[in-house]
Amino acid sequence: MKKTRGSAGASPPLVLIVDDFPDNRQMYAEFLAFSGLRVAEAANGHEALEQATALMPDLIVMDLSLPGMDGWEATRRLKEDPRTKNILVMPLTGHALAGHSKGAIEAGCDAFVTKPCLPDRLLEEIQRMLGASKKTTSGR
Numbered sequence: 191m192k193k194t195r196g197s198a199g200a201s202p203p204l205v206l207i208v209d210d211f212p213d214n215r216q217m218y219a220e221f222l223a224f225s226g227l228r229v230a231e232a233a234n235g236h237e238a239l240e241q242a243t244a245l246m247p248d249l250i251v252m253d254l255s256l257p258g259m260d261g262w263e264a265t266r267r268l269k270e271d272p273r274t275k276n277i278l279v280m281p282l283t284g285h286a287l288a289g290h291s292k293g294a295i296e297a298g299c300d301a302f303v304t305k306p307c308l309p310d311r312l313l314e315e316i317q318r319m320l321g322a323s324k325k326t327t328s329g330r
Contacts, residue, residue: 222309234257237260251280253281278319283303
């Protein structure tokens with residue numbers, strides 16, 4: 191697990207990057223850490239569930255095509271579990287067909303981003319989602 195240096199105040203948001211390609215995980219993890227976020231990594235759906243339960247990240251960037259348990263099933267399980275159902279899940283996938291985004295939302299994903307995706311575009315979407323989440327939870 192990689193973490194960023196936190197400030198003396200509140201901890202920066204924790205993002206879990208789930209991708210079976212180490213180069214993809216490393217690229218996004220390093221960029222997000224450099225941008226001030228804390229980052230953890232998982233290589234498949236089973237690791238994603240373990241990391242999500244153990245770390246309770248603010249947001250999960252989930253590849254949908256994973257070995258073993260794919261991102262679709264991992265997302266369904268996260269959203270069915272009372273402990274992890276409120277964690278934001280954003281698929282980052284090469285599945286760009288119209289039906290895939292609908293399927294991702296039906297599986298419980300909170301947004302949909304297609305590959306290839308530049309790291310700064312991913313960061314913008316993460317910040318948007320985390321900002322929207324804060325507004326929703328603070329309004330309760």
